[in-house]
Amino acid sequence: MGSAASTRKNSGGAVAGTHVVSSATSRQEAPTVPGNLTLIDTAKVNSLQAAMQSKPTFKGSRTRVICTLGPASRSVEMIKKLLVAGMKIARFNFSHGTHEYHLETLTNLRAACEEVGYECGVLLDTKGPEVRTGFLxxxxxxxxxxxxxxxxxxxxxxxxxxxxxxxxxxxxxxxxxxxxxxxxxxxxxxxxxxxxxxxxxxxxxxxxxxxxxxxxxxLPGVQIDLPVITEKDKVDLVDFGLKHNVDFVAASFVQSAADVNLIRETLGGSDCSIKIISKIENQSGLNNFSEILEACDGIMIARGDLGMEIPMQKVFVAQKLMTHHCNMVGKPVITATQMLESMVVNPRPTRAEATDVANAVLDGTDCVMLSGETANGAHPEAAVTAMTDICAEAESCLNHYTVFKTIYENVEGVSIHESIASSAVRTSAKIGAAIIVVLAASGGTSQLIAKYRPEAAIVVGVVPLDKREALEFKGRGDPSKLVRQSFASRGLYPMVCDPADSTDDLIVQSMVWAKSKGLCVAGDKVVAVHRAQKTQVLVMKILSCPE
Known part of the structure; x- marks a missing residue:
């Protein structure tokens, strides 16, 4: 388990942190390829024939699938099918339905999760301010x-x-x-x-x-002068979102950081555990994107309204730029609207839709979202299966090391914690680690590791609440909620550890769990990251998966 330490400087010349690099056999640097193939791993897919024969490494996808629950998908039996097919976050669209209706759906979701033994995040999508024609x-x-x-x-x-x-x-x-x-x-x-x-x-x-x-x-190009939170939204957020412990709020028509701050205050301010996802749906949201991204916990690229507020031929470049900026700061980004729209009626997506989903994955999206396809479509389960398969195929072709280098070389002034997180990803690539284990109490470190898009699966061992003080972990949030919120970031595989008296025991638990899920096998190399006891220093270890 020998290792050596080295330091790097960012492009500004300041020391950014400490790297730990294994002395084990290094993986070869990714080859230089034509510009339009820089994200494709040519070591895996070096010809059209090889591309047709390649298979995803993992069952399922690292890119998360969000499903809108509605009349076609709100029964316990259908929700169970969606969970097995790959749904990780369920969207509740508060543009429609009463609180009683949504509570019945939420009750069904939690019953389905209990029956199949899966966790699923809950996302409340607000109606937001709107402009409508009148009665006739x-x-x-x-x-x-x-x-x-x-x-x-x-x-x-x-x-x-x-x-x-x-x-x-x-x-x-x-x-x-x-x-x-x-x-x-x-x-x-x-x-x-x-x-x-x-x-x-x-x-x-x-x-x-x-x-x-x-x-x-x-009104394309017009900055709508309406409050981001309507009276209806306030009731939805407080009387449903807070009361029923949702995990995310997708805030419609966010136009500034002040909008995000207002939503956060409505949810209880800094003490609120709900993650705020800002929906970018108009020109004002694009103009103020940087401040919005800094203020919120993630971004949803809502291509439906956005495509009517800006020229439709510019939606793709807005999507790519927003995805890139989210990737650079390590915040989740959701690509939404009409991704598999034809499956509202048809059992198979169009080839253009399949390509759209795959390109969103290659661009760096963390989540892809289904709306009408699952809410009221004829084939909700098939839509989730198709989405999962397309994402997995795109991920299997991705040149993770090129993605890592792109992010690593373009991020300046990182914290010591982020430097260790990026070192863990680099080390995992160099030694061919199957998984990266990170112990978590708040999720910050695991999200930093996910930012650098490792090829290794990131297993998040959530520290039990009653052991955090003894093991000196700062986070005090609900472990199950942290698991559900982890689904917003690509590549995280979270689990709640059983109580243990040492970080080593928690790491072993995480490795055994990962092995049971097929993420690694006995003898595989493992990179583990956790805080050292009695300090707030991050420690990185290289281990082997136990028998």
Whole structure:
């Protein structure tokens, strides 16, 4: 288990921390490959024939699958199938349904988890601020013809017709200008502003279509002046989220760090254990992305509304840049919306959808999300299976060492803890370790290790609550909640350790558990990371998996 210490400097010249490098046989450096293949491991997939014959290393995927639970998937029996197929986080969409409805679904989820012996994170997705069209006379849809004028009024009591409809946004006349486009009903109808008056605007209809009442509206390029948390959201967060111990809140239409801070205060401030995921859905969210990312615990790339707020041909570059920035700071990123949309009806995804999912994995997403596919689709279990298989295939082709070097060489001024975390990943690659074991009480170290995307699985041994003080671990959070929240980061395999009197015993427990899950076999090399007792110093060890 011999090792030697060395130091590195970041690009600014300051010593960033200490590396521990094994003297064991080193893995060869990843070969230089063409730019469009830099993320593909050419040692594994060096030809089209080899690519067709390659198989994922692990059963399941390291990229986590989030499923929206709804009418098609909220029964105990179906939830059990989704868990077995690969669901790690369940999304509850609070744009629809009552608290009673969602509580019944949550009760079913927890019963299903108990029956199959799996943990599953719970994500509450807020409705958020929204702009909608108003009611219509007779509650009948109206026909809008290309080229006609349509007046929009901010008098939301007005019952509209084919010449004039209401809009719920009170600042409409202040915030739009001539030439501004207004999208209605998920972008199926486009209007263009011709004139702006007092309390109403006149628009031209750019395409013929039917419009029902209370349809969503988007104002691309306009910063919507509405609070990020509505009164409904406050009730949902406090009376459901806090009361029923959800793990994540996905906050809709976040436009600034102040929005994130307001949500955190609503949830109880710094004492809140719920992770806040900011949904980026408009231009303001993109403009303020850096401050939002710093303030929140993770990002959801909500491509549906985002694709109506910015030109659709720019969604891909926004997705890639947001994913990259999340990867650089080690915070989870979720790619969402229409990933396997055709599976709402069809039993197989389109080839474009499969490629979309795989490319999101190669780009560095931590989670991929299913919406209508599982909420009300005809094939919820098949959708999860397809998503898991696609993710696993993409991961099997990934050049993890190139990803590691990219992050390592572009991160400056890291803490000593992060330096040890990156050293553990580098060491695992050099010695061919099967797993990295990290003992956790708060999850910070395991997330730092996950940031560097090791090829080895990261086994998170959560220290039991009643042993943390004796073993001098600082975190005091619920162990089961830490397990569920770990699912937001790619590659983490969390488990709650049984009470033990030493860190060595906890590490052995973690290795035995990993072996039982097929992550390693007896004799495999293991890198272990934990805090030294009586200090806050991180220690890294190289071990062998026991018999």
């Amino acid at each position: 006379k007779g509650h009948e849809a109206i026909m809008l013809e290309k080229g006609q004028d349509l007046t929009l009024t901010t008098d939301y009591e007005y019952e509209g017709d084919s010449t004039k409809i209401a809009c719920s946004y009170p600042h409409l006349c202040r915030d739009v200008k001539i030439g501004t486009q207004v999208l209605c009903a998920d972008g199926s109808i486009t209007l263009e502003v011709k004139s702006v008056g007092d309390g109403e605007i006149v628009t031209e209809v750019l395409n013929s279509a039917k419009l029902g009442e209370r349809k969503n509206m988007n």
